[in-house]
Amino acid sequence: MSGDIVVVGGTSHPDLIKSICEKLNIQQTKSNIKNFANGETSIQILESVREKDVFVIQSGCGHVNDNFMQLLILISSCKIASCNRITVVMPYFCYSRQADIPFLANGAPKMAGNSDSQALNDFSNSGNKLFVSQNGTLIANLLTTAGADHVITMDLHDPQFQGFFNIPVDNLHSRPILEDYIKWEIDDYKLDLDNCVIVSPDAGGAKRATKIADSLGVSFAMIHKEKKIKIPEAVESVAPIKRNDSSINVSKYVTTTMLVGDVNNKICIMIDDLVDTGYTMLRAAKLLKQQKCKKLVIVITHGIFSGDAVDRIIEANKQHNLIDKLIVTNTIPQNEHFQQFTAGGIDCKVLDVSSLFSEAIRRIHNGESISSLFERGYQ
Numbered sequence: 001m002s003g004d005i006v007v008v009g010g011t012s013h014p015d016l017i018k019s020i021c022e023k024l025n026i027q028q029t030k031s032n033i034k035n036f037a038n039g040e041t042s043i044q045i046l047e048s049v050r051e052k053d054v055f056v057i058q059s060g061c062g063h064v065n066d067n068f069m070q071l072l073i074l075i076s077s078c079k080i081a082s083c084n085r086i087t088v089v090m091p092y093f094c095y096s097r098q099a100d101i102p103f104l105a106n107g108a109p110k111m112a113g114n115s116d117s118q119a120l121n122d123f124s125n126s127g128n129k130l131f132v133s134q135n136g137t138l139i140a141n142l143l144t145t146a147g148a149d150h151v152i153t154m155d156l157h158d159p160q161f162q163g164f165f166n167i168p169v170d171n172l173h174s175r176p177i178l179e180d181y182i183k184w185e186i187d188d189y190k191l192d193l194d195n196c197v198i199v200s201p202d203a204g205g206a207k208r209a210t211k212i213a214d215s216l217g218v219s220f221a222m223i224h225k226e227k228k229i230k231i232p233e234a235v236e237s238v239a240p241i242k243r244n245d246s247s248i249n250v251s252k253y254v255t256t257t258m259l260v261g262d263v264n265n266k267i268c269i270m271i272d273d274l275v276d277t278g279y280t281m282l283r284a285a286k287l288l289k290q291q292k293c294k295k296l297v298i299v300i301t302h303g304i305f306s307g308d309a310v311d312r313i314i315e316a317n318k319q320h321n322l323i324d325k326l327i328v329t330n331t332i333p334q335n336e337h338f339q340q341f342t343a344g345g346i347d348c349k350v351l352d353v354s355s356l357f358s359e360a361i362r363r364i365h366n367g368e369s370i371s372s373l374f375e376r377g378y379q
Contacts, residue, residue, distance in 0.1 A: 005365050006049050006083070008074055010058035012067040013333050016091065017057050019354035024362060031077075033070065041066070043073045049083040053365050056086060056148075057357075060094025061304065061332040068094055068139075072146040079147030087150040087364060088143060089357060091331035092302045096157040097274075098135040140164035152360055154331055154353065155208075155273045155301040172360060173374050174301045174329055175208070177351055178271070179215055181299075181327065185349075188267045188295060189216070195294070197221050197263050199270040201284035209271045221261025221268070223284045257283060263293040274302040275328075278309040285322040295324045303328035305337050314344030329353050 008029045009017035021028045030046040056078065058071040071088070078086055143151065144167055151169045156162065162169040182189050189196050196218040200209035206222050213220040268288050275281050281298065288296055305313075317323050325347045328334055334350045341348040356373060363370045 023358035075146040
């Protein structure tokens with residue numbers, strides 16, 4: 001690689017940074033990152049980055065807010081040091097789940113019965129959660145203000161997040177990596193193609209899952225989840241729900257799930273971009289088993305597994321025998337999770353994304369197109 005390229009890494013995912021640098025055949029730029037007793041971060045870049053093409057790598061995981069602040073300071077430090085360009089590489093982009101203006105769970109006024117219901121006259125309930133920050137715009141502004149000129153990430157939870165930036169954002173896809181693994185490493189897929197089904201655990205991931213299903217030439221199924229207000233049978237109509245009504249709580253909502261598609265005696269490959277607490281994944285897995293699926297393989301891009309999520313998944317698997325294989329990429333550190341899953345009896349595999357990111361970095365540095373990486377990946 002050219003001597004004009006520089007890789008500066010944060011502390012959130014050192015193994016991935018090391019792997020990317022090895023594939024680029026360069027050394028990571030030395031920096032001194034430390035925290036004061038009160039938690040403040042201090043960073044010093046120990047090598048010259050003047051007029052260099054700088055790539056700052058930091059995944060949005062672990063202590064998210066601390067690591068994001070560390071990223072901002074790294075960007076600012078390189079900018080002050082007169083670098084030529086700064087490209088932020090965030091394999092997992094934190095806060096990407098907060099792109100929308102959130103809605104109240106009860107939404108618009110609900111009513112049942114005659115059209116003259118007083119709910120028709122309730123104009124005060126807009127269904128929106130007021131006074132909630134729009135973090136998508138804020139995060140984009142923080143990165144650009146710190147000095148970022150370009151952003152590379154993978155599988156944004158909400159693709160519209162790219163629209164908050166006024167700088168280029170390349171959202172790489174894990175799909176080529178996942179497809180290759182399914183094609184060549186999952187024996188059941190190779191031996192029994194007609195009985196394989198790609199499953200999306202929710203409506204949000206349906207587009208991603210259908211693309212994989214079409215590429216692999218297999219059928220598709222989706223789990224649809226809907227939250228409704230529980231209304232007593234004796235009540236024919238309900239008054240409008242006021243925003244400050246303390247009587248409305250979670251217990252009055254009923255979540256219903258239904259499966260769209262046939263999974264009976266099928267090999268199900270469930271695709272999801274992100275697993276945090278694991279509740280959605282386990283709910284979907286239980287439903288698939290209830291519908292008599294023969295085998296369940298779960299494929300995840302970003303395995304966050306916050307809090308006791310790993311223990312919860314292991315315990316549920318012991319009780320209900322849900323998961324036959326769990327596949328996750330290393331956009332987030334997975335060494336500890338891998339050991340826990342393996343010890344808990346779950347067959348786990350971690351896929352490496354460093355080749356894809358290193359090739360994207362190489363092409364961007366050399367002014368080459370990266371469009372082929374979105375569909376075919378890099379081998």
